[in-house]
Amino acid sequence: MASLNVYSVLVVFLTCRAVMATKENDQIIKENNCETKMGFHCVLEAFTRIFETGSISNKCCGKLVVLGKDCHSALVKRTLENHLYKDLSPATIIVKSNQTWNIFLALINSRSLSA
Template sequence: MAKFTSQIALLFIVVGLVCTFVPVFSVNESEAKSLWDTCLVKISPHCALDIIAIVFGNATINDTCCHDLVQEGKVCHDTLIKYIADRPALIARAALYLKKRDDLWSHCIAISKTA
């Protein structure tokens, strides 16, 4: 039960981070719902936080999260990271974040092929 509670808490953290980093005016309601329905539900909250920490920080990813990321799909990964990187506070380093996004995707594809 404690594990379930912590997973719910992580889900709320991920949703909060996405809401914080995604400007309301850049995502219309139907587009945000589409992203939620097709992308965020495919990946665990823990892995979503790890991916954000990798792209926007200096964290590392484990093989399980790599597999989740590949299952989420490149379009979802690219779109979600682009939305976050387009925040006014982050846009000056958007090129770096997009490169890290692409590097992470390549790394995870390589991990998935070896499993």
């Protein structure tokens, strides 16, 4: 009986954490106007780079870096919460997202140093 209670508390805790994470991501996206600043074309390029196999232009790379890491992470996490992407491995996507961010940041930094 005690294990059932522990299990119930764990389920409630994890559900609350997921709801809080969703609200936190939505708040970051809303407060920073993350979705509209990049433009649909660049959002689509970034999405295919992270969630599928694709590339992103230097222009869109720059727009993403200007948005900041918080926007980038919140958008990726919110996409992972969508039931349409339930078959994707969140760990793999987060790793790919971080690699993509680091590549973009290095590209922008190298262009700034050479200017």
